[in-house]
Amino acid sequence: MASSKRNEQSERLGIFFTAIFISSLSVISTFRLGHVFHTTAIFEDGHSMMYSSLVTSTAISRKPRILLGINCIYPYSKPEGKRRRMVRQSYLQFHRNINKGNNRTQQNNNRICSIPELAASSLSSPSPKDPNDCRIVYTFIFPNRRESTKPADITSMLLGNKSTADDSDERDVVHFKVSRITDSMEHFMVWMKFANRVQDDIHDGSLGNRFDYVAFASAEALIYPISFWNDNQIFHQYQSSVFAGMKDVGTSGNCQMKFCLNYHFLCLSQDLARFFSTHDGAGKFRAQPMNSFHPHVWNRVAVYQNESGTQVSWLEIEGVNSYANPPEEVMPKWDKYISSIGSDSDTWMDEDFPHSIVTSYKGDPRILVGIFCTNLNQLEKKRREMLRHTYLTTYTETDTKYRICSLQNLLAKTIEAENCQFAYTFVVGGNSSAPTEQIDTDDIQSIAISHHNIPRAEPDVLYLNIKENMNEGKSETWFRYATLIIEHELYFDYVAKMDTDTILFPHYFFVYDMAKWPRHPENVRIYGGEYNVKQDGTNRSDFLLGASYFNGPLYWMSPDIARFITTKCNRTALRTSAEDMTIGNYINSFPYTINRYQLTRRSYAHPFKEIPAFRKRFARYQRRFIQYNHH
Incomplete structure (x- = not known):
C-alpha cells in the first residue's frame, strides 16, 4: 500500500514537472505574442488546479511607478560598499545626466529617486515638484541580526530624515533584522512586508500615487534605463497580477523547471506583492526541495492564484543584466552602454580646437x-x-x-x-x-x-x-x-x-x-x-x-x-x-x-x-x- 501510494505521488510529481516543462515552452512565446499557457499544480490533498496566464492590462492615465529594494547581502564589506557606489553612479544617476547626452537620452526623463529624495521633492518650497515624476523610488537593503528599521521609522524616512543606521552615513538605506544573512529569499520576503507598509504610509497622496509594482534587485544587477523603459510593456500600461524578472533557464540546482526567474531582479504587481507579504504558502505546493529561492516563490504564486482566482502573468524583463564581477569590471560595461546611446562625436571643445599637424606611428596612436x-x-x-x-x-x-x-x-x-x-x-x-x-x-x-x-x-x-x-x-x-x-x-x-x-x-x-x-x-x-x-x-x-x-x-x-x-x-x-x-x-x-x-x-x-x-x-x-x- 505504501509503495503504491509513493508510486502515485511520483506519478503526480512527474505529471507536474512535465506540465511545467511544456508550459515553459509556451511561456517563451507568451512574452512576445501574448499566448495563453496552462500549468497543472498538485496540492497536498491530492486535488489539482489548472490555471492559465495571460497578460491583462488596465488602462490608467499615468505612468506606473516602481518601489525598488536593492539587496546588499554583506553591506559592511568593502566589495559591497564599492558596488553600492557603482550602482549609485550608474543607473540611479541616469536621469540626472540626460542633459549631457543626445536627444535619445533626453526623451527618457524618468526620474529615479531614493525615499528621502521623494519626500524632499514633494515638501520642497516654495514650489514643490510632482512626486509622481519619480518613476522608480529605491532604497538599499541592509540585512543584519542586530536591528531593523522600525515601523515608526518609515514615516521618518518618508519625511527625508537620515537612515536609522548609526554606523553608516548613507541615507538611502533601510535595515532589516534577519535570521540568515545570506538567505536572499528571507530578504525578499522581509522587503515585501516593508514595501507593504510604505504603501500604507503614502495613502494620503502627499508623496504621489501608490506604487504599481514592487521590485527586488541584487546589488549585482545593472539596469539599462532606455531599454528598461521602452521594451517592457508593463511600464507603459499597468498590468495587474504580474510576476516579472530575469529568466533563469535550466539551473539544475536551483530550478528543476525549464523556466524560472532568478533573484537578481524580480518585479511584482502591487496586489501580488501585498499577498506575498501576508501569506506564507509553504508546504501547500509540492515542487522542488525547499532549500532554494524558486520553490518559495512558486508556492506563493500558486496559493495566490488558487485563493484569488486571479491569473498571474510571468514575464521576462528586458534591459536588466547581472554581473558577479568586481565593481571595477562592471563600470566599463556601464560606460560602454552610455557610449552606445550617445554620439561618438559629442565632446566639449572650443569652436576651433587648435593642434599641430597630426602624426601617427605606423597607423597607431601616439x-x-x-x-x-x-x-x-x-x-x-x-x-x-x-x-x-x-x-x-x-x-x-x-x-x-x-x-x-x-x-x-x-x-x-x-x-x-x-x-x-x-x-x-x-x-x-x-x-x-x-x-x-x-x-x-x-x-x-x-x-x-x-x-x-x-x-x-x-x-x-x-x-x-x-x-x-x-x-x-x-x-x-x-x-x-x-x-x-x-x-x-x-x-x-x-x-x-x-x-x-x-x-x-x-x-x-x-x-x-x-x-x-x-x-x-x-x-x-x-x-x-x-x-x-x-x-x-x-x-x-x-x-x-x-x-x-x-x-x-x-x-x-x-x-x-x-x-x-x-x-x-x-x-x-x-x-x-x-x-x-x-x-x-x-x-x-x-x-x-x-x-x-x-x-x-x-x-x-x-x-x-x-x-x-x-x-x-x-x-x-x-x-x-x-x-x-x-x-
Whole structure:
C-alpha cells in the first residue's frame, strides 16, 4: 500500500514537472505574442488546479511607478560598499545626466529617486515638484541580526530624515533584522512586508500615487534605463497580477523547471506583492526541495492564484543584466552602454580646437608620458638613471629603436615624430620660490624653465616653473604644458602621467592596451588606467565625484579632456588631498560621457621603490621580450 501510494505521488510529481516543462515552452512565446499557457499544480490533498496566464492590462492615465529594494547581502564589506557606489553612479544617476547626452537620452526623463529624495521633492518650497515624476523610488537593503528599521521609522524616512543606521552615513538605506544573512529569499520576503507598509504610509497622496509594482534587485544587477523603459510593456500600461524578472533557464540546482526567474531582479504587481507579504504558502505546493529561492516563490504564486482566482502573468524583463564581477569590471560595461546611446562625436571643445599637424606611428596612436619625480636628492637621480637603462631603452637594439624617445629629442627634431610612439619626459618642480601650480597661461615658456637656467640640468627632464609638490597642482601644470605642446608643437593622441616606481612592460602595453585605443579624430572623451572604485559609507569616498577614478601609478587621457581639466572645470571645488582622485573628480565633471579604458594588468607592475627589485623584475620581462623577438 505504501509503495503504491509513493508510486502515485511520483506519478503526480512527474505529471507536474512535465506540465511545467511544456508550459515553459509556451511561456517563451507568451512574452512576445501574448499566448495563453496552462500549468497543472498538485496540492497536498491530492486535488489539482489548472490555471492559465495571460497578460491583462488596465488602462490608467499615468505612468506606473516602481518601489525598488536593492539587496546588499554583506553591506559592511568593502566589495559591497564599492558596488553600492557603482550602482549609485550608474543607473540611479541616469536621469540626472540626460542633459549631457543626445536627444535619445533626453526623451527618457524618468526620474529615479531614493525615499528621502521623494519626500524632499514633494515638501520642497516654495514650489514643490510632482512626486509622481519619480518613476522608480529605491532604497538599499541592509540585512543584519542586530536591528531593523522600525515601523515608526518609515514615516521618518518618508519625511527625508537620515537612515536609522548609526554606523553608516548613507541615507538611502533601510535595515532589516534577519535570521540568515545570506538567505536572499528571507530578504525578499522581509522587503515585501516593508514595501507593504510604505504603501500604507503614502495613502494620503502627499508623496504621489501608490506604487504599481514592487521590485527586488541584487546589488549585482545593472539596469539599462532606455531599454528598461521602452521594451517592457508593463511600464507603459499597468498590468495587474504580474510576476516579472530575469529568466533563469535550466539551473539544475536551483530550478528543476525549464523556466524560472532568478533573484537578481524580480518585479511584482502591487496586489501580488501585498499577498506575498501576508501569506506564507509553504508546504501547500509540492515542487522542488525547499532549500532554494524558486520553490518559495512558486508556492506563493500558486496559493495566490488558487485563493484569488486571479491569473498571474510571468514575464521576462528586458534591459536588466547581472554581473558577479568586481565593481571595477562592471563600470566599463556601464560606460560602454552610455557610449552606445550617445554620439561618438559629442565632446566639449572650443569652436576651433587648435593642434599641430597630426602624426601617427605606423597607423597607431601616439602618447606623451610625464614620469613624475623630484630633484631633491641623489636617490631620485639614480632612479631616473635606472629607468633610462630599463624600459625606456627597450627598443634601442631593434629596428624600431626610436619607438620610445624623449620629448626633448622630438622638440629638437633629432628624431622624426612618426618614428616615436611613446614620448617621455621626467617631470619635476624646478622653482622652490614659485607657486605650486602654473596653468592660467597660454605661454609654454612661462610654464617650463629653460635648461640654461638649471645647474646640471638633465636633457630629458622637464623643469616646471612651480614648487615641487605631489597633490597641490603639479599634475594640473603638467597637463596644461602637454596640451600647449599638442596645440603648438607636436601632436599626440594621448597624454599620460606615470610614477617612477611603476615598471612598464612596453611590448605588452603597446599590444594589449594602446593598440585598442582610437586615434585622431576618434580619440575624444577618453580616460584610462587602473580602476579604483571607492567604498560608500566612508569619509574618504565623500570627496569622490562619480563612481571611480584611475590610480596614480599610470593613467592617461585624450587631449580634449586634458584641455578641459586645465581650463574649464571648477578645480577649486573638486580638489582633494590625493592627486589621482583629484584628477578623477575633474574628469568626472566633464559635461559629456567619458569613455574609460582599463589598463591590462600584464602591462605594468607597481610599486617597486627599491632599485635592485625594480631591475630584477624588469630583467625577467626583458628575457621574455628577447625570446619573443627572436621568434
